[in-house]
Amino acid sequence: MSLGRRSASAKRGLLAGVALMVLCGAAAHAQEATPPAAAAPSPDGMTPDQLYMEADLVIRNDKTKVTTARGSVEVRYQGRTLRADELVYDEPKAQMRARGHTVIINSDGTVQYADEVVLDDQMTAGVATGFAARLGANAKLAAASAVHRSATVNELNRAIYTPCEICAPDGTPKAPTWSIKADKVVQDKERQLVYYRNAVVKILGVPLFYSPIFWHPDPQAERKSGLLTPEVSLSDRRGASYEQPYLWVISPSADLTISPQINTEVNPFLNGHFRKRFYSGALDARFGYTYDKDFDGSGNRFGEATNRSYILAAGAFAINEKWRWGFTAERTSDDLLFDKYDLGGVYEQRGPYVADDRRLISQIYATREAQNSYFSAAAFSIQGLRPEDNDRTFPIVGPLIESRWEPIQEVAGGRLRVRGSAVVLTREQAPEAPELRLDGLDSRRATGELDWRTTYTTANGLRVAPFIQARLDAYSIDDNLVGFLSNASRSDTMTRALGVAGADISYPLFRRYNNFTAVIEPLVQIAVSPDVKQIELGRSLIGDVVYLNEDSLTFEFDETNLFRPNKLPGYDLYEDGLRANVGLRGSVLWDDGRRATLLVGRSFRSERNDIFTASSGLRDRSSDWIVATTAEPMPGLSFFGRARLDGDDLSLARAETGVNVSNSRWGYGYVRYLRDRSNPNAIDNNGKVENLDLGGEIYLTKNWGVTLYGNRDLVQSGWVIRDIGVVYRDDCTRVDFVYRREDTVLNRLGPSESFSIRLTLATLGEPIYGN
Incomplete structure (x- = not known):
């Protein structure tokens, strides 16, 4: 190991052996393997095997073999920096001690603080008092003492964890929005988990939840199995509902989210979401299942109990640089299943062909794209969920072939395009006289x-x-x-x-x-x-x-x-x-x-x-x-x-207009208006369509705001659906309180009301904050 120093500095370098003090960084990071000597220099100009140290005063006792550095001590090694008021290396005891405003800055930007740190020279054990750490995702840990038991396990005593700000803008301390306080906290990097013993969750400093054992993913983990944020709601149809998602990370390229929805008035409904990434593409599948009777808008059950389920799946894969193939599978056992259980994100584009609103499409397709040509072949079928839909009258489409070719050179001074198309439509039943x-x-x-x-x-x-x-x-x-x-x-x-x-x-x-x-x-x-x-x-x-x-x-x-x-x-x-x-x-x-x-x-x-x-x-x-x-x-x-x-x-035959407003401080909003007095696709209202669609999220203060959404049928002079909510947000928390009323009558489902609460905590499973 070589020793680097600044020639212009009056400070003196310490002995190379004392460089092992940088193992303090192991209080929050796993031990790193020593890179080969030929590795490229780091941004500070030092190669991985070089060490730089400086201090105002260095004292070496040859008799006791103790080296002491005092005053603005700084050690840099393998991307880490140690700063302290005093550093002592006791060679016979194979022990190093850093005292006074000890700070370790790691290569990834995370920082550890301590009043005093003691470690052995093999970086296998160590103790810190007055310990604090700033981790990824702005998470913070503090403890009366910290014990580095191995390269992958750290133990903190009388500790507190929070991703929230703990300082007001003027620099004065403030209570975090939420925190977890525990007698003992263990960070296991191998399992990428943080464990708590006798954990107390505090909101604005007030204890609200206690658990003898509690754990969550390490904020530095890319993905980790665990509970995600639950959702609580009340509705006329299902009564009180509690949905608790659990993320199971099956492998680095696959995960499964299981979300059981527990209801007081109807049977539980199990939702699942499986994701898998392959070398050539990805698979995304949502599904759900219950065994229950049918029920109306008031939650009254009738009929025989039966299996009820849905699937919303899509896959897209590359065969080679030009060829792609994929599929979607969208089906449900009940036309009103998504409405009864308030399942969102249903009518989204999952493939190249898109069905109308309240209709599902299952398709398989292959495409070839080159610089001057395009080819696609597909087949699909549609399931209608509207009251008037009869699936037997929808055609099965397949094959559907489309192609295009353009010569690279101009033809007769212009661009020539050659197209080909073919389609087969097969119907089981005519819509006339069903x-x-x-x-x-x-x-x-x-x-x-x-x-x-x-x-x-x-x-x-x-x-x-x-x-x-x-x-x-x-x-x-x-x-x-x-x-x-x-x-x-x-x-x-x-x-x-x-x-x-x-x-x-x-x-x-x-x-x-x-x-x-x-x-x-x-x-x-x-x-x-x-x-x-x-x-x-x-x-x-x-x-x-x-x-x-x-x-x-x-x-x-x-x-x-x-x-x-x-x-x-x-x-x-x-x-x-x-x-x-x-x-x-x-x-x-x-x-x-x-x-x-x-x-x-x-x-x-x-x-x-x-x-x-x-x-x-x-x-x-x-x-x-x-x-x-x-x-x-x-x-x-x-x-x-x-x-x-x-x-x-x-006279106005058709009109559509809209306004969008957004502001980084105050939020966003939109308004849409549509009027069509002779729409042949509208079977109700004598072909007349007129509705108003509006929504937004407006913050009245820095943290408190309201959310709004409404869709009003102006022909019927009634609201189809309306939401109003109150939202609180800060740097680490979001809480939504939403009231919804649906006035649309869908088959046997009448008007309904519901109230839901959604809590989002930074670093505890939500993608908008962490993992």
């Missing part, structure tokens, strides 16, 4: 498409982007009940050729002002297509043509498709004829990041097009008006608005 259980419509489609586009810009800024699209479709249809009712064929095959040619034209004009730039951009799209052979299934009982339409049922005319040559998002229906899409877009861009945009546009066509519904705003020769705006007038404030105005009288 009591008869008629065969459902089955269809198969294959499509090939060419898409070419280029852009020309003139010297004065006019942009012209011509495009050409050509497509060939082949269809096969079986069990066509619409055709059967109109004496047409129940099965048929057909092909059709489609195409469109046109150009996008824009002329952006801008002007620079003192601190902002204003841009006005006229937009025009001209497109022409030959008459399209739509896929006709037959005629309805009142004589209207019924078109095959499997993939454009949720079409909505707005600013996102105003300038699309074919506004319909799917393949089955296609827009034809001569049309012009025109608009004017204006933007104001401030130098400080503020911005605002406004788009006004409309579509015109040479002839009326009946493939669009009367409520779409696109059937007539002149469409409805589209208006869309966004703005960020100041940091933390943004809003958007989009509307469709009737083309004749400018």
